[in-house]
Amino acid sequence: MSGGRLAGRAAVVVGGGHRGAGPGGVTGIGFATATTFARHGARVAVVDADAEAAERTVAAIGDEGGEALALVADATDDDQVRAAVAAVAAAFGAIDVVHTNIGGTVLGSVEDMALHAWRASFALNLDTVFLAAKHTLPHLAVRGGSLITMSSVASIRSTGYPYPGYAAAKAAVNQLTRTLAVEYAGRGVRANAILAGLIDTPLVYRQLAEGSAAATRADRAARSPTGAMGAAQDVADAALFLASDESRYITGVLLPVDGGLHVRAC
Helix, strand or coil: CCCCCCCCCEEEEECCCCCCCCHHHCCCHHHHHHHHHHHCCCEEEEEECCHHHHHHHHHHHHHCCCCEEEEECCCCCHHHHHHHHHHHHHHHCCCCEEEECCCCCCCCCCCCCCHHHHHHHHHHHHHHHHHHHHHHHHHHHHHCCEEEEEEEHHHCCCCCCCCHHHHHHHHHHHHHHHHHHHHHHHHCCEEEEEEECCEECHHHHHHHCCCCHHHHHHHHHHHCCCCCCEEHHHHHHHHHHHHCHHHCCCCCCEEEECCCHHHCCC
């Protein structure tokens, strides 16, 4: 695609694979973001631990006339992330946009949570952001770029779910993002975090469902001030804004995409 808000740019979506649709055909945020970036002209590198998932996203982009590259990497592994970033730079010649979209929850109180599970939560939700930033920031600084991290409203308030490791790790993502925003502002790099609220994605039904899909959907809709969950596309649209020149003077922002959940008292 030659035109669009990201025309001529190379984007990396870490965790952009498509593992299949959830109930009602809902898709993940990484997939929605990768395809949205491509529709707006970016060449997109889809980095995922699941080779088939990465290829499905690349195929979807290709079906729409876009250009994409699938790369397999464990986003918690330093060497694998380094190699994936080097492969993107070699294939595209530059990296202009990076979106980190790795995350997961483990339910249970602090008393219930084993130390290894706590550490695993930080590895998945925080180390992946650190490694993506570590290896892509030198490329983003070459001609000025955008780093977009995936956080959660759970990082700033209780959402009613008992996942302390997830909440704490996402809070750390927020501060890491703001620190990078200040540190790299003089080099033309912007860093912003998206704080997702109650978004309807396949992960919800794999990790947070306590009953049927319909019951889970109704419960989460009732928790939202709007009376409905958001869609993965809502987050992808926010990421598109943060990746584009329309946000060229915005950095260090924690942007809630949550239907007002972050300002609700209960």
